[in-house]
Amino acid sequence: MDISLIAERILFGNRLEDKLLLPEKWTDDNRGRGMGIPSSPGRPEALAFAPKAARVPFPQTRELDDDRTRGIVLHFFANHELLAIEIMALALLRFPDAPDAFRQGLMQTIAEEQGHLRLYQKRMQALGVKLGAVPVNQFFWDCLKTMQNPLDFVVGMSLTFEQANLDFARYYEQAFTQLGDSETAAILQRVYEDEIGHVKHGVSWLHRWKDPEESEWQAYQKRLKLPLSPARAKGPIFDIEARRRANLSDDFVEQLDVFSGSKGGKLPALHWYNADCELELARESPGYSPNQGTRKVMGELMTCMMFVAKPGDVVLAHKAPSPRWLGRMRDLGFDLPEFYEQPESARELRRMIESRRWERLTPWGWTPRSLDMARIIDPSGQKPLPIDLATEGFWQNPWMELFRKSALPGLRRDLRQELSGDDQSLWGPQEADGALLRDMTDVLMAVSRLHEQFGTPAVIKSPYGFAGSGMLRAYPGQDLSESQLGWIERQLKLYGAVLIEPWLQRIADISVVWSPDEEDLSSFVFHTNAKGQYKGHSLQPVSYALEPELRSMMFAVKQGQEAAYERLLEVAGLVRSKLQERGYRYAAGIDTMLYRWRDRIYLRVLGEVNCRMTMGHIARGLRKRVNPYQPSLWQTITALEAQGKGWAKLTDLAQALQDQHPVRSKQNAVEKGIFFTNDPYQSQYVLGVVAVGAEAISACEGMGALSASQSALNDIT
Numbered sequence: 119m120d121i122s123l124i125a126e127r128i129l130f131g132n133r134l135e136d137k138l139l140l141p142e143k144w145t146d147d148n149r150g151r152g153m154g155i156p157s158s159p160g161r162p163e164a165l166a167f168a169p170k171a172a173r174v175p176f177p178q179t180r181e182l183d184d185d186r187t188r189g190i191v192l193h194f195f196a197n198h199e200l201l202a203i204e205i206m207a208l209a210l211l212r213f214p215d216a217p218d219a220f221r222q223g224l225m226q227t228i229a230e231e232q233g234h235l236r237l238y239q240k241r242m243q244a245l246g247v248k249l250g251a252v253p254v255n256q257f258f259w260d261c262l263k264t265m266q267n268p269l270d271f272v273v274g275m276s277l278t279f280e281q282a283n284l285d286f287a288r289y290y291e292q293a294f295t296q297l298g299d300s301e302t303a304a305i306l307q308r309v310y311e312d313e314i315g316h317v318k319h320g321v322s323w324l325h326r327w328k329d330p331e332e333s334e335w336q337a338y339q340k341r342l343k344l345p346l347s348p349a350r351a352k353g354p355i356f357d358i359e360a361r362r363r364a365n366l367s368d369d370f371v372e373q374l375d376v377f378s379g380s381k382g383g384k385l386p387a388l389h390w391y392n393a394d395c396e397l398e399l400a401r402e403s404p405g406y407s408p409n410q411g412t413r414k415v416m417g418e419l420m421t422c423m424m425f426v427a428k429p430g431d432v433v434l435a436h437k438a439p440s441p442r443w444l445g446r447m448r449d450l451g452f453d454l455p456e457f458y459e460q461p462e463s464a465r466e467l468r469r470m471i472e473s474r475r476w477e478r479l480t481p482w483g484w485t486p487r488s489l490d491m492a493r494i495i496d497p498s499g500q501k502p503l504p505i506d507l508a509t510e511g512f513w514q515n516p517w518m519e520l521f522r523k524s525a526l527p528g529l530r531r532d533l534r535q536e537l538s539g540d541d542q543s544l545w546g547p548q549e550a551d552g553a554l555l556r557d558m559t560d561v562l563m564a565v566s567r568l569h570e571q572f573g574t575p576a577v578i579k580s581p582y583g584f585a586g587s588g589m590l591r592a593y594p595g596q597d598l599s600e601s602q603l604g605w606i607e608r609q610l611k612l613y614g615a616v617l618i619e620p621w622l623q624r625i626a627d628i629s630v631v632w633s634p635d636e637e638d639l640s641s642f643v644f645h646t647n648a649k650g651q652y653k654g655h656s657l658q659p660v661s662y663a664l665e666p667e668l669r670s671m672m673f674a675v676k677q678g679q680e681a682a683y684e685r686l687l688e689v690a691g692l693v694r695s696k697l698q699e700r701g702y703r704y705a706a707g708i709d710t711m712l713y714r715w716r717d718r719i720y721l722r723v724l725g726e727v728n729c730r731m732t733m734g735h736i737a738r739g740l741r742k743r744v745n746p747y748q749p750s751l752w753q754t755i756t757a758l759e760a761q762g763k764g765w766a767k768l769t770d771l772a773q774a775l776q777d778q779h780p781v782r783s784k785q786n787a788v789e790k791g792i793f794f795t796n797d798p799y800q801s802q803y804v805l806g807v808v809a810v811g812a813e814a815i816s817a818c819e820g821m822g823a824l825s826a827s828q829s830a831l832n833d834i835t
């Protein structure tokens with residue numbers, strides 16, 4: 119009998135005998151021209167594909183001590199075998215030009231699948247379930263009937279469904295053994311052994327057909343089309359041994375092991391680290407594109423969005439992180455998202471985004487660029503955005519007003535009033551709130567007033583800059599230089615105003631952050647350098663992270679008054695609702711500080727407002743896996759800083775830190791050691807380092823948060 123005839127009977131016959139047909143010998147002489155795509159296979163009536171509503175859920179492992187339930191599980195497995203047989207027959211009919219050896223291999227595989235089907239059928243009957251008694255699904259068929267070439271078959275069938283079956287067969291073999299059902303366990307053992315051979319068959323053809331430049335993993339991922347995804351190539355356990363025996367490369371096995379994309383049930387959110395959002399907004403007009411330096415540094419930090427992502431979400435990355443690092447992060451208890459490499463061109467990016475459906479975009483910050491991306495994700499604009507948009511244009515969005523530094527003096531003044539009267543003993547003198555001035559004479563007068571009252575330099579800031587950048591200091595007893603005056607003139611011309619504040623003696627920085635998906639506010643002590651540029655976060659709760667003197671200042675309850683810390687949260691809550699009133703319902707935060715003036719410590723009512731995600735949001739994700747009782751420091755170390763300490767490359771520094779300060783975890787929380795928040799095996803410019811415990815922290819002395827030097831990083835964080 120000819121293969122094409124056998125395959126036709128198997129695929130379109132509607133009796134079980136047709137499905138189980140297999141002559142002892144076959145020929146392959148009349149291959150035909152290749153069949154089109156049939157809508158469905160022939161099936162005995164009882165095994166016809168059932169509508170979704172009629173189907174039963176797959177039983178839970180804990181229900182397996184019931185005979186009938188075990189029979190139902192086997193019925194699911196039997197249907198999978200049947201679907202595999204039909205899809206293999208379809209491949210034979212669709213691809214007559216495939217090599218002889220491939221077609222013969224398929225026939226061999228069909229024979230084994232038929233064997234599995236028989237074994238399942240017999241066993242389920244003994245357990246009280248007849249084949250056809252349970253409504254069956256058609257998922258494999260729907261995924262694979264459109265395969266266009268033999269490689270599609272190999273990728274979808276052998277390397278996805280059959281590979282997953284390695285895990286399922288092993289898992290249920292163990293489960294049945296534990297239940298004392300050795301008969302069923304033996305069937306699964308047999309299936310397991312055979313499936314290793316089927317996957318191996320697929321691997322050998324993948325090697326023959328893939329581009330030699332591509333790795334197995336690249337070739338596999340590239341050809342997989344949703345709803346198929348690598349997540350479908352894994353089961354409830356991950357059997358490395360079986361995959362090795364099937365000749366899958368170590369790299370492939372590692373990549374698949376840490377792959378955490380969604381199986382397609384829940385739509386993923388797309389996370390995009392556009393940390394240059396403030397640079398984009400500062401232009402006050404569209405058309406921004408990041409410069410080379412920003413691109414490089416930001417590119418390496420893009421993966422930090424994994425700490426705000428949920429399992430199944432996708433994080434855009436400049437380069438896919440190594441499975442080695444991801445494996446470590448998973449071992450520390452972090453959920454891994456799926457990573458997409460961000461294409462260089464806008465057109466490629468669009469194509470990539472359009473290739474699947476998304477729940478929403480989660481950018482670092484909302485800007486015209488992220489808005490463009492959100493519109494690709496949701497072209498019809500049906501899903502509500504977390505920001506209101508003014509018809510006049512992005513820069514006219516009412517919430518942007520609060521974001522501009524020019525709003526700060528007014529905001530601070532309002533907050534003082536809304537916070538149960540002006541409490542100077544906590545917030546310090548009103549003049550510390552600063553003022554917005556519109557001409558040079560006012561600026562010069564204000565400078566001398568501040569010098570008189572505070573005895574410290576006056577700080578003059580661009581009203582639309584970032585933390586620490588775009589500012590100058592006017593020292594008491596010194597005249598402003600020509601270039602300083604020129605800078606002030608330029609700001610007045612550009613923005614119509616400058617901000618002026620006394621320089622306050624900073625003792626500690628504190629931030630409070632929030633986001634729509636978490637009701638609670640989170641607070642942190644963070645670190646800045648002498649210029650106020652961001653350097654790192656402590657992951658401990660604020661009460662532990664502060665020095666004892668500051669702790670009692672923040673947390674002591676005096677004369678029945680609320681503790682200062684509670685007032686700080688109140689400020690954050692007020693800012694949050696002000697933003698909401700103006701149409702901003704996305705992630706945001708405030709920074710503020712404790713400062714010393716005339717031997718007393720005050721809490722600044724508000725440092726600044728960040729209308730975007732912040733390092734605090736990332737720190738909130740990191741904190742979950744770090745012991746709260748140990749001092750900890752999360753900071754970014756630059757290649758330059760590593761070189762300053764004698765390391766040729768960041769990767770060398772990372773290796774040494776990791777070797778000398780291995781992580782010790784207890785109950786999913788690190789209590790000692792060093793780990794990294796971006797890939798330490800690939801980083802060239804910046805490395806995020808979490809040091810837990812005093813020893814680990816001092817190992818980073820002279821770099822990151824503990825260095826006095828400046829770095830390119832500060833301009834964008």
Ligand SMILES: [Fe+2]
Pocket residue numbers: 199202230231234309313
């Ligand atoms: Fe099978």
Ligand SMILES: [Fe+2]
Pocket residue numbers: 202227231280312313316
């Ligand atoms: Fe198989």
